[in-house]
Amino acid sequence: MPPVSNPFVDYLRRYTTASPDHEAAFDEFLAQTHPPTGEPLRLTTRVEQFLHERFAQPDPPSVILTGNAGDGKTYLCRQILIAFGAEPDWDALADRPIKRNGLRLHVVKDLSELGDTRGVATLAGLAVSLDSDAPDRYLIAANEGRLRHLLSQDPRLAALYQRVDEQLQGGPKAEGARLIVINLTEVTTSSFVPVTLQWMTAKQQWSACQPCEIFARCPVRHNAVRLSDPLIVGRVQLLYQLLEHLDIHVTVRDMLIHLAYTLTADQQCAELQRRVSSHRPLQKLAYYANIWGGDEQSAFRRKASVAQHLGRLQVGAHSLFEIDDFIVSGGEAEEAGTRAEHERLFAPAVDLDERRFGQDREAYLQGGAERSAADEARLLLEWLPHCRRKLFFEWHDAARVSQLVAFRHLDDYLRLLNDERGPLDLMRRNLVLGLNRAFSQLYLTDTNTLYVTTQYLHSTEQPRPLVRLTLPTSGISLRLVRRAEDVFDRAWPDMQLVFAPPSSLLLREPDSAPRPVTWRLNLLLFEYLMRLAHGGTFNVLSDECGLGVRELKDQLLSAFTYEPADHEQIEFFVAERRRYVLKQLRIDEQNIIRSGG
Numbered sequence: 001m002p003p004v005s006n007p008f009v010d011y012l013r014r015y016t017t018a019s020p021d022h023e024a025a026f027d028e029f030l031a032q033t034h035p036p037t038g039e040p041l042r043l044t045t046r047v048e049q050f051l052h053e054r055f056a057q058p059d060p061p062s063v064i065l066t067g068n069a070g071d072g073k074t075y076l077c078r079q080i081l082i083a084f085g086a087e088p089d090w091d092a093l094a095d096r097p098i099k100r101n102g103l104r105l106h107v108v109k110d111l112s113e114l115g116d117t118r119g120v121a122t123l124a125g126l127a128v129s130l131d132s133d134a135p136d137r138y139l140i141a142a143n144e145g146r147l148r149h150l151l152s153q154d155p156r157l158a159a160l161y162q163r164v165d166e167q168l169q170g171g172p173k174a175e176g177a178r179l180i181v182i183n184l185t186e187v188t189t190s191s192f193v194p195v196t197l198q199w200m201t202a203k204q205q206w207s208a209c210q211p212c213e214i215f216a217r218c219p220v221r222h223n224a225v226r227l228s229d230p231l232i233v234g235r236v237q238l239l240y241q242l243l244e245h246l247d248i249h250v251t252v253r254d255m256l257i258h259l260a261y262t263l264t265a266d267q268q269c270a271e272l273q274r275r276v277s278s279h280r281p282l283q284k285l286a287y288y289a290n291i292w293g294g295d296e297q298s299a300f301r302r303k304a305s306v307a308q309h310l311g312r313l314q315v316g317a318h319s320l321f322e323i324d325d326f327i328v329s330g331g332e333a334e335e336a337g338t339r340a341e342h343e344r345l346f347a348p349a350v351d352l353d354e355r356r357f358g359q360d361r362e363a364y365l366q367g368g369a370e371r372s373a374a375d376e377a378r379l380l381l382e383w384l385p386h387c388r389r390k391l392f393f394e395w396h397d398a399a400r401v402s403q404l405v406a407f408r409h410l411d412d413y414l415r416l417l418n419d420e421r422g423p424l425d426l427m428r429r430n431l432v433l434g435l436n437r438a439f440s441q442l443y444l445t446d447t448n449t450l451y452v453t454t455q456y457l458h459s460t461e462q463p464r465p466l467v468r469l470t471l472p473t474s475g476i477s478l479r480l481v482r483r484a485e486d487v488f489d490r491a492w493p494d495m496q497l498v499f500a501p502p503s504s505l506l507l508r509e510p511d512s513a514p515r516p517v518t519w520r521l522n523l524l525l526f527e528y529l530m531r532l533a534h535g536g537t538f539n540v541l542s543d544e545c546g547l548g549v550r551e552l553k554d555q556l557l558s559a560f561t562y563e564p565a566d567h568e569q570i571e572f573f574v575a576e577r578r579r580y581v582l583k584q585l586r587i588d589e590q591n592i593i594r595s596g597g
Helices: 007-016 020-024 026-032 046-055 073-083 116-130 144-151 155-170 189-200 203-209 219-226 230-245 252-264 269-277 299-303 305-311 321-329 336-345 356-366 373-394 398-403 410-417 424-440 503-508 523-533 542-560
Strands: 062-066 098-100 103-108 136-142 179-183 449-457 464-472 476-481 494-499 517-521 569-576 579-587 593-595
Touching (some): 046 062, 062 073, 062 144, 116 136, 136 144, 144 155, 189 252, 203 219, 230 305, 230 373, 252 305, 321 373, 373 398
Parallel strands (some): 103 136
Antiparallel strands (some): 098 103, 449 464, 579 593
16 A cells, blocks of 8 residues: 555645745745645634724725734735735735725735835825825835834824824724724734644544554644644643743744644654654654754754744743652552543653653663663653653643743732732732832832832941832732723733822922833733742842843832932831841931931
8 A cells, every 4th residue: 555645744844844935925825825625724813803894994094014024914915905806916016006986005015125215105105195185095014113214214204103103102093093003013822822723633634644554653643633632722822822921922924833843843744654664762743842843953943933932931841849750650659530640641652652651660660670770760861851741731730730830920920810809919019029129139028118229328237228219009009901902812911010109299299290100010020029029039030020120110210209308318228136127317407417217
């Protein structure tokens, strides 16, 4: 019987090609090359629905789409053209608008492809149309940097620049606006992971594998089966969400390339058949190994940004006694349910290379004459990271799965984002405590007041930070801010700490009181402050978070500090009886130094 080859595997491998030529033509590849089943992937997004609704109106607005390469700008332009009944002939469209119902739609799929002169002229035409009754409408896709550069080249575009900047900073003005600016980097790409995996693992895509001689042992087909499990899909989506909580934006193109590699490991059917027939190791082709981009020598790992970002999360890279003991001992000393769970997770299957893991584990536990104890330990240690990552995706014990992620306070962060109001006050006080310790570099314990410090007072014992500003915790709120517009696919709100001006400043300047200071928290900043609040050291995550904390301090000092009438006074902390106590020194009218506390 001739070798069996599934054409869908080859189709997905074309996704995983990370060459610049392929990336530049990715939208064309998807549009022109249909999968073997004839059912292409269709991601229905809020942005596309929004654009269809707006351009279906008798008097549609002009739209500027910004974002990174791979965010779908060309795809969205293509869909609007199809809705208008026009062919996406980009070269012709550059000089000839689409006419419909008395309107002329100018479509520019990439402003970077126009020279400076043509680009400025296009934006000038847009500016004129916004302030006149001209029938011209514009759909422009542009990189934000290129867009800002061209808008700054001509003084006549100053008003348009201001309109664009306002929407890039504050979000699109969806209702009644003549111009709508949509920044696609605001889209949470993790929203599309379940639909994408559902399409990639659909049964009709893998029916061609049925007569293959390695059907039961093929790692790629095994990956397709496992990645159709809702539990595993949720864990894959969680990884993408973690990146987004760290303010790392993944483009739709990068997601498609990465998930295709997770499934196929860039393998061909013929190579897989040779691997199985020659009994070569298969465990490194499991989806939970592929998702990190393969091993360190993998060319895909060097090129794929998603794999590089996920690698920094170090999921399963650290040893935790309870988890490693479960992997090695198999829960033999625990209840029967635990043993059954171990048997389910580590059954002799293709992702654990049939019985290879079981044999190495048994040799380590029982010992034997064939290998030394050192060899047995080394072989099992090589398995542990692999097994931890399998647990991350397939273990039903969600609490232990959270331990495999490097963020200790991830559950608290997610509970807050899910609007669980119970822990809100406790979290707010912990964040204030973390800020106190971050600002002062001292182990303070006060959660009722935020102390904003500046330069250090040097004494014979140790340097002490000076307290320049105090804010009561009652004036600091922890808020979840949901976007009002329905343009983006966004899965959660923004988390913010809001600092109200101190009462002394409000009394002093009631007519010109400053506005509250708002500070956005992502997962990394939240983790840093919560670790400090729970006794962590300042060096952990300081490189990643120190600048953000310093910027907040400078912002608070700039907004809220003033010179009081009694300015000859300083406040600082002194260590007394195993805690820090706030002390005051002041100079009276006779220039005598007196203690204020």
